[in-house]
Amino acid sequence: MNFGKITLLATLIVPGLALAQVAPGDSLGTSEADIRAKLEARGYAVTEFEIEDGEIEVEATMNGKAYEIEVSSKDGNVLEVELDDEDDSKDS
Template sequence: MMKHGKTVLLASLLIPGVALAQINEGDALGTTEADITAALESQGYAITEIETEDGEIEVEAMLGGKAYEIEISAETGNVLEIELDDEDDSDDS
């Protein structure tokens, strides 16, 4: 019985950390750079660049050593698209 309790405790400690570091399309992050930065940083992302263009807020961010490009609606604050930026695919080759 004690073994089962430790497993449940370990699982409950690990699962929230995984859930925190995950955003999905449709998630509301906010409509200002400050709101978006706070929302992403609270989930472990490091923001490298934010720019607004054509009604979208484009965020470049790092998480777990990987680069992401996140597009957010400037009107609703919802995530429109998340792309893993594969830096190995350079246009220089």
């Protein structure tokens, strides 16, 4: 009986988590306000926003992880999402 409840909860929760993630091809818009609103609606906290080399670069965090999200300034589509790995400098 418990297995059935766990399975039901997993099928309800997992798709919601997948929808929160931003992926290449997603449309976020071309203005800072649009991009910020769409990311925040998905659970991200925007920490930095800049336009560089014709692309919009957004740094954001979600669930304790930092992401760099590149957005096309022409059509507002996500070009790339990188998980910012802050453990680059480990002690030997």
